[in-house]
Structures are given as C-alpha cells and as structure tokens.
Amino acid sequence: MATVQKKQKTPLIHIVKRPQVAWYHSIIVRAVAIVAALAFSGIVITLLIGENPLEVYSSIFDGAFGTSRRIWNLLQSMAMLLCISLAVTPAFKMRFWNIGAEGQVLIGGLATVIVMMFLGDKLPLPLLFLVMTAASILAGIVWAFIPAFFKAMWNTNETLFTLMMNYVAIQLVAYFLKVFVKDGSGALRPMSEYGFPAIGDNQFILNIIIVAALTIAVYIYLKFSKQGYEISVVGESENTAKYIGINVKKVIIRTLIISGALCGIAGLLLVGGTNHTINVETAGGRGFTAIMVSWLAKFNPLYMVLTTFLIVFLEKGASQVSTDFRVPEDISNIITGIILLFIIGCEFFLQYKVVFRKTRKEND
Amino acid sequence: MLAFLVSAIRLGMTFLLGSTGETIAEKSGHLNLGIPGVMCVGASCGCFAEYLYFSAVKTNIVPVLAVIIPIVAAFIGAAFMGLMFSFLTVTLRANQNVTGLAITTLGVGISNYMIDETSTIFTKGSKYFTASLPFADDLGWFGELFLSYGIFVYLAIAIALTTSFVLSKTKVGLHLRSVGENPATADAAGINVSRYRYVATCIGCGVAGLGGLSFIMDYLNGNWEYCIDAIGWLAIALVIFTVWKPNLAIIGSIIFGALYIASTYITGFGFAEKELFKMLPYIVTIIVLVFTSIRNKKDSQPPAALGLNYFREER
Numbered sequence: 194m195a196t197v198q199k200k201q202k203t204p205l206i207h208i209v210k211r212p213q214v215a216w217y218h219s220i221i222v223r224a225v226a227i228v229a230a231l232a233f234s235g236i237v238i239t240l241l242i243g244e245n246p247l248e249v250y251s252s253i254f255d256g257a258f259g260t261s262r263r264i265w266n267l268l269q270s271m272a273m274l275l276c277i278s279l280a281v282t283p284a285f286k287m288r289f290w291n292i293g294a295e296g297q298v299l300i301g302g303l304a305t306v307i308v309m310m311f312l313g314d315k316l317p318l319p320l321l322f323l324v325m326t327a328a329s330i331l332a333g334i335v336w337a338f339i340p341a342f343f344k345a346m347w348n349t350n351e352t353l354f355t356l357m358m359n360y361v362a363i364q365l366v367a368y369f370l371k372v373f374v375k376d377g378s379g380a381l382r383p384m385s386e387y388g389f390p391a392i393g394d395n396q397f398i399l400n401i402i403i404v405a406a407l408t409i410a411v412y413i414y415l416k417f418s419k420q421g422y423e424i425s426v427v428g429e430s431e432n433t434a435k436y437i438g439i440n441v442k443k444v445i446i447r448t449l450i451i452s453g454a455l456c457g458i459a460g461l462l463l464v465g466g467t468n469h470t471i472n473v474e475t476a477g478g479r480g481f482t483a484i485m486v487s488w489l490a491k492f493n494p495l496y497m498v499l500t501t502f503l504i505v506f507l508e509k510g511a512s513q514v515s516t517d518f519r520v521p522e523d524i525s526n527i528i529t530g531i532i533l534l535f536i537i538g539c540e541f542f543l544q545y546k547v548v549f550r551k552t553r554k555e556n557d
Numbered sequence: 558m559l560a561f562l563v564s565a566i567r568l569g570m571t572f573l574l575g576s577t578g579e580t581i582a583e584k585s586g587h588l589n590l591g592i593p594g595v596m597c598v599g600a601s602c603g604c605f606a607e608y609l610y611f612s613a614v615k616t617n618i619v620p621v622l623a624v625i626i627p628i629v630a631a632f633i634g635a636a637f638m639g640l641m642f643s644f645l646t647v648t649l650r651a652n653q654n655v656t657g658l659a660i661t662t663l664g665v666g667i668s669n670y671m672i673d674e675t676s677t678i679f680t681k682g683s684k685y686f687t688a689s690l691p692f693a694d695d696l697g698w699f700g701e702l703f704l705s706y707g708i709f710v711y712l713a714i715a716i717a718l719t720t721s722f723v724l725s726k727t728k729v730g731l732h733l734r735s736v737g738e739n740p741a742t743a744d745a746a747g748i749n750v751s752r753y754r755y756v757a758t759c760i761g762c763g764v765a766g767l768g769g770l771s772f773i774m775d776y777l778n779g780n781w782e783y784c785i786d787a788i789g790w791l792a793i794a795l796v797i798f799t800v801w802k803p804n805l806a807i808i809g810s811i812i813f814g815a816l817y818i819a820s821t822y823i824t825g826f827g828f829a830e831k832e833l834f835k836m837l838p839y840i841v842t843i844i845v846l847v848f849t850s851i852r853n854k855k856d857s858q859p860p861a862a863l864g865l866n867y868f869r870e871e872r
Contacts, residue, residue: 210870241670290654292590349850350859352588352654353797356790357839357846364836371829481658488655521673523666530663534645537656541649 208545219543226539227503230532237531242520249514256513257506267509269397272404273463275501277476277483279404279411279494280455283448285484286415286492287428289344293355295480296362297336297453299473301460303366304332306381306471309464310373313387321387325465326458333457334450336362341449345442359480363473370472383469400466407455412494414451424448456480485533507532561815561822563705569814570713571772575792576810577717577803578765582639583796584724585757586737587646588864590657592765593789594664595638599766600773600785601668602634603627607682623685624708627770635766638664639759647754650866665786668769672781683779686771709771714807716764721804733757737860740867750867768792791817794842800849800857813838 235246242249257267277294284291308325316324336358343349374381392398415421423444427434434441459479464471486504490496511525575596582589589595607627611618642660645651687707724730735743736753744750769785791813799809820826820834849857 208868208870210868292654292658343847343850347847347850347853349847350797352590352864353794354843354846357794357843360787360790360839361836361843364832364839367835368829368832371827371832481661484658485655488652521670523669523673526662526666527670528666530659530666533659533662534641534656537651537659538645538649540651545650 206547206549208547211544211546214543222539222542223536226535227532230535233535234528234531237527238514238524241524242518244518249518252514252517253507253510255517256510259513263509265395265397267505268401269467270505270509271498271501272397272401273459273467274479274483274486274505275497276404276407276459276462277456277479278486278490278497278501279407280452280459281480281483282411282452282487282492282494282497283415283421283424284452285428285487287424287445287448289341289445289449290352291337291340291355291449291452292352292481292484293336293340293358294452294456294459294483295476295478296355296359297333297456298460298463298476298480299359299362299366299471300336301329301333301457302464302471302475303362303369303460304328304457305461305464306384307369309384309387309469313384318387322389322465326461329461329465330454330457333453333455333460335453337449337453337456338446341446345445366471366473366475380472381470385469387465388469389466397467400462403458403462403466407458408494408498411455415492415494420444420447482529485537489533489536503532504529561818564818564822565815566710566811567706567776567814568772568817569810569812570710571768571776571788572792572795572813573713573717573806573810574709574768574771575765575789576795576799576806577713577720578761578763578768579793579796580801580803580806581720581724581733581761581764582758583801583863584733584737584860585754586740586860586862586865586867587643587754587758587761588653588657589639589642589660589758589761590654590793591638591642591660591664592657592762592793593786594661594668595635595762595765596664596769596772596789596792597668597785598638598664598769599631599635599763600769601671602766603631603770604679604682604773604781605671606630607679611681620685620688623682627682627774628767631766631770632763635769636759636763638766639762640755642762643755643758646866647751650868653864653866661786661789668785669783679773679779679781681779683774683777686774687778707775709767709775712767713771716767717803717807720764721802724803734860737862740862740865741869744867744869754867765789765792791838794839797849797859798842798845801859812841816841 231250235249238244238249239246256263258264277298280297281291281294305325305328308321308328312321312324337355340349340351340354340358343354344351370381388396389399392402415424423434423439426437426439427441427444431441434444460476463475468475482504486497486500489500507529508525511528512522514520515522515524575592578595579589579592604627606629607623610623610626638660642656645656646653686709722730724734732743732748733753735746736748736750736757740750743753769789772785772788773779773781795806795809795813798813799805816837817835819837820831823831823834826834
C-alpha cells in the first residue's frame with residue numbers, strides 16, 4: 194500500500210509573543226491607537242449629534258484649555274485622578290486588584306469632614322490640618338487593611354471584597370450626612386474657613402504640588418527601594434517570592450496600607466483642599482477610572498501623568514461638547530469608554546505579533 | 558408583609574438575571590466586571606426598542622410583540638457588549654478587569670445617552686410586562702405570592718434553572734466548566750477554548766441585559782432610574798454569595814431583594830438608620846466571601862482560571 198501523505202493543516206494566521214519591543218515601536222502603536230480612537234469617536238459623535246466633527250474637536254479643546262480657569266480646573270482634576278491612580282498602583286503591581294479606591298477615598302474624606310466639624314473651632318489651623326491629615330490617612334488605611342488582611346491570611350478574593358467595601362463606605366457617608374444635616378436637604382454646608390489655604394490667588398496650587406511630590410515619591414519607592422522590588426517579585430510570582438525568602442503576607446498587608454494611605458490623602462485633598470464638604474459623589478467614579486489610568490501607564494507613575502491628562506482632557510472636552518451642542522452629559526462617558534477600549538486593545542500589538550502562513554514552498 | 562415579599566421577589570429577579578449572566582461568563586473563566594454597564598445597555602436597548610415600536614404602530618399594539626421586541630433588543634444589545642468584551646480579552650488578550658471597567662464606563666454612557674434622547678417614562682410599555690395571569694387575584698394570598706407577577710419573574714427563574722441544569726448535567730456544561738477551571742487541559746482535550754469563552758460571555762451578557770430591562774419595566778413599572786449600575790455590582794456580589802450556583806441564586810436573589818428594600822418597609826427607624834440598613838447586602842456578601850475562603854471547601858470555590866486569559870503558546 195502506498196503511504197498516504199497526510200496533509201498538514203496550518204492555520205492562516207497564528208500569534209506569537211514578542212520578545213521585546215523597541216521604545217519607538219510602543220509609542221507609535223499607542224499613538225496610532227489614540228488617533229484611531231479619536232477618529233472613531235469623531236464618527237460616533239457626528240452620527241449621534243449630526244455636527245461637523247471638526248467643530249466638535251475644537252469644542253473639546255475649548256473645554257479643556259479655553260480659559261485660564263479651565264486650565265486650572267483641568268490641572269486640579271488631573272491631580273485628583275493622578276493621586277488615586279498612584280494609590281492603586283503599588284497594589285496592582287503586586288497583582289492585588291484593589292478596586293476599592295472609591296471607598297477608601299470616600300472614607301478618608303469622611304474622616305476629614307468629621308475632624309473639620311468637631312475640632313474646627315477648637316484647634317488652631319495648622320494643628321487642625323495635621324489632625325485632618327492623620328485622620329484621613331488612618332481611615333484610608335483601615336479601609337484597605339481589612340481586605341488585605343483576609344487576602345493574606347485566607348486568600349479571600351480581593352476584587353470582590355474591595356468592591357463591596359465601596360458601598361459600605363458610600364452608605365456610611367450617606368448615614369453621616371443624614372445625621373449632620375438636620376434640615377433634610379442632604380447637602381452639607383461647605384466649611385471653607387477650615388479648608389487648605391490658597392497659594393497666591395489659586396486654591397488648587399497646593400493640591401497640585403502635593404500630588405506632584407507624591408508622584409515622584411511613589412516612582413522612587415517602586416523603582417529603587419527594596420520594598421518596591423519585593424512588590425514586583427510578589428506580583429510576578431508568589432512562589433518565587435516565597436522561595437527567595439520574602440514574607441508574602443507581610444508584603445501584601447504593607448503594600449495595601451500604603452495604598453490605603455494614599456487613597457486617604459486623595460480624600461483629604463478632595464475635601465480639605467477642594468470641596469470643603471462631602472457627599473456620596475465626592476469620589477465620583479475616580480476610583481474606577483484610576484485603575485484604568487494605572488494599568489494603561491503600565492504602573493509607571495511618570496507615564497500616569499500622560500494617561501490622566503488624556504482622560505481628564507477628554508472628560509472636560511466632552512462636557513463642553515455637551516453644553517455647546519446641547520447633548521446629554523453622558524457623551525463624555527461614551528468617548529472615554531471608546532478611547533479606553535482602543536488603548537486596551539492596542540496593547541495586543543505590543544505583546545504579540547501576528548504571523549501569516551508561510552507559502553508552501555518553504556515546507557517542501 | 559405580603560407586599561414586602563412580592564416586592565422583594567420582583568426586585569430579586571433583576572439580581573437573579575444579572576448574576577446568572579455573570580455566572581455563565583465566570584464559569585468560562587471570564588471575570589466580567591462590565592456587567593453593570595451591560596445591564597444598563599440591556600435596559601436602554603429594550604426601552605428604546607419599545608419606544609420605536611410604539612411610535613411605529615401608534616394605536617394597534619399587539620401585546621405579545623410589545624413584550625418580545627424589547628426582550629430581544631435588550632438581549633442583542635447586551636450580547637453585543639459581551640462580544641466587545643470577548644474580542645478584547647480572548648482575541649486581543651487584554652486584561653479582564655480593566656476591559657470590564659471600560660465596558661462599564663461605555664455602557665453607562667451609552668444607555669444614559671439613549672434614554673436622555675428619548676424619554677424616561679415607559680409606563681405604557683411596562684403594563685405589558687407586569688400583566689399577570691387573570692385568575693391570580695381570585696386565589697387570595699397564594700395567588701398574590703406565587704402568581705401575581707409579570708413575565709420577567711417566571712422568565713428569570715426558568716433561565717436560572719436551565720443554566721443550572723446545563724452547567725451541571727450536560728456535556729456542554731462540562732466543557733464550559735473545564736474551560737474555566739483549566740483551559741490548557743481543555744484545549745488539549747480538543748475543546749475550543751476561544752469559542753466557549755466567546756459564546757458563554759455573549760450569552761451571559763445577554764441574560765444580564767434582560768436583568769436591566771426587568772428592573773425598569775417590571776420593578777420600577779417603566780420609570781427610568783439612573784442606578785442600574787449599582788444594582789449590577791450587587792448582581793456580581795450575588796454570584797459569590799451563591800457560590801456560582803444559579804439554582805441557589807433564586808433564593809439568594811430574593812434575600813438580596815429583601816435586604817435592599819428592607820429599609821423602606823421597616824418602621825421605627827429614622828432616616829439616618831435607614832442608610833445603615835442599605836449596607837446589609839454588601840456586608841452579608843463580605844461575610845459570605847470571608848466565610849467561604851476560610852472554610853476553603855472544594856465545591857464553593859471560584860473557577861480556578863477566573864480572570865486569566867489563555868494563550869496556547871504560554872505554558
């Protein structure tokens with residue numbers, strides 16, 4: 194019997210992992226993704242509201258940079274988002290999915306408000322600020338420590354635990370608002386007299402400076418300290434970490450304490466440095482956006498400045514679009530969502546490469 | 558008391574549909590944090606379709622169509638979001654948590670935009686969804702407790718039971734679970750991991766989308782409210798609460814529904830304490846989560862490959 198040549202079936206395309214990516218390559222891919230996303234969301238906007246996309250883009254720019262007040266608002270929003278992104282980063286680097294930043298920020302803010310209410314008229318201002326800071330940091334730490342403890346001891350799923358903690362924090366804030374605000378309006382009067390001082394004329398400068406300092410501190414901590422190294426080892430492989438003698442439980446709890454403390458600071462800045470009051474929307478979904486910011490920047494605090502800029506720029510721009518063209522505010526969520534999905538998708542082209550089936554000649 | 562139970566069951570069905578959808582996806586190894594957004598999209602697509610249908614036919618409305626059109630639209634709209642999620646996570650191997658959160662952002666945006674542009678009141682359409690069996694009123698408390706509901710309650714329970722059956726008793730279910738537990742082994746056994754994940758996620762999202770629609774059309778009697786995403790997070794919590802078992806979720810969802818509305822039915826508490834009451838579903842979930850992880854029982858664990866993408870060449 195003649196041997197039957199078995200036909201080998203090769204798929205048309207197959208995917209291989211890239212060994213390493215040159216820096217210019219990664220910049221090009223991301224730039225293409227952002228441009229593609231902008232073009233695509235331009236099409237979507239045009240379809241939705243039937244306006245000239247170029248006018249829409251100019252409206253976006255106007256919303257972000259139109260006046261000096263808008264630029265300051267942009268910077269302030271960036272600082273807040275960046276601060277929370279910095280907070281979640283050490284945990285993510287360790288592959289601890291802390292999606293409870295929202296709650297940790299709120300509880301930090303709540304602690305600040307409580308200190309302002311009850312100690313505001315009893316302490317001199319500098320001492321008050323100190324107590325506010327300590328209280329907010331402590332509150333943030335407690336909120337992050339609880340899930341971290343259970344994760345370290347019994348490997349409790351942290352994603353869902355931290356998520357639930359968000360709502361506990363939201364309800365606590367709602368409870369205290371009902372207790373504090375007797376007139377039933379549910380809105381707490383801003384206590385501007387106890388807020389952080391303005392530098393020059395501008396109330397936001399102090400926030401921005403604090404966050405800038407934190408950015409550098411977190412960058413150094415993650416990149417050059419021994420603890421930062423331990424975090425990345427635990428993130429890469431828990432078994433390796435155990436093997437080389439790292440106490441994984443300790444690292445998890447310590448890292449989450451740092452994460453929670455930074456979230457507490459974000460709450461402090463939002464309440465003490467910005468709003469001087471609190472409501473359940475004070476964190477405003479930033480806890481979730483921060484996760485994407487941090488991940489898109491590959492956990493590098495310096496890149497995070499760029500990713501926060503991109504997201505805040507779009508937010509501000511889109512809300513301008515919604516007033517200019519009288520469309521619902523939610524267009525900003527749509528645009529942000531589209532851009533995020535494009536950038537998330539483009540990571541594929543940095544990590545993998547698509548190989549087409551070679552011609553048959555080579556095989557024969 | 559009866560009114561409380563009936564109300565808890567009606568709200569519970571939203572949780573049930575959402576969590577059944579999430580369970581299907583999680584069994585395939587997809588931790589889909591986009592469910593809140595997906596439920597919003599399902600709700601708005603359904604309502605939008607109803608709006609289009611009513612404005613197209615004006616007066617001669619066929620009740621069956623008035624129910625089926627929104628349901629189909631909600632399912633397709635939500636499944637499309639699932640398709641987007643699976644394309645990013647399966648084909649492009651993006652991180653599931655991040656993709657899910659982005660899907661939620663997008664979904665909330667899309668749905669609120671759609672609803673802002675049309676109307677926020679769908680009471681006319683809601684009547685067809687809440688229409689109960691004609692003889693339910695004649696049967697006293699029995700009729701009210703078991704038969705007084707609109708189509709969604711029965712649909713949700715049927716879907717949950719079917720899902721439970723398919724997952725535990727059929728070959729497809731076995732394959733799906735193996736994909737979620739150990740995709741490499743499943744792949745070696747000749748199971749198409751990508752296809753299972755795509756299909757499971759899309760169907761799961763479609764089911765969750767129905768949950769969003771049931772919240773508006775059944776529980777709220779057609780009045781739009783911008784809080785479906787909060788409900789969606791609870792639906793994800795319910796998956797853990799019921800340890801990945803849709804048949805248990807039928808009871809669990811009613812408990813969640815009861816906890817969620819308890820504060821409005823319990824008298825003798827001030828407004829402030831009621832806010833504390835609303836914490837209950839979340840705290841109960843945390844306790845269950847901690848409890849199951851400490852007990853570490855084999856059949857109440859999440860799928861082993863939950864949240865991990867599968868790449869054949871990476872072993």
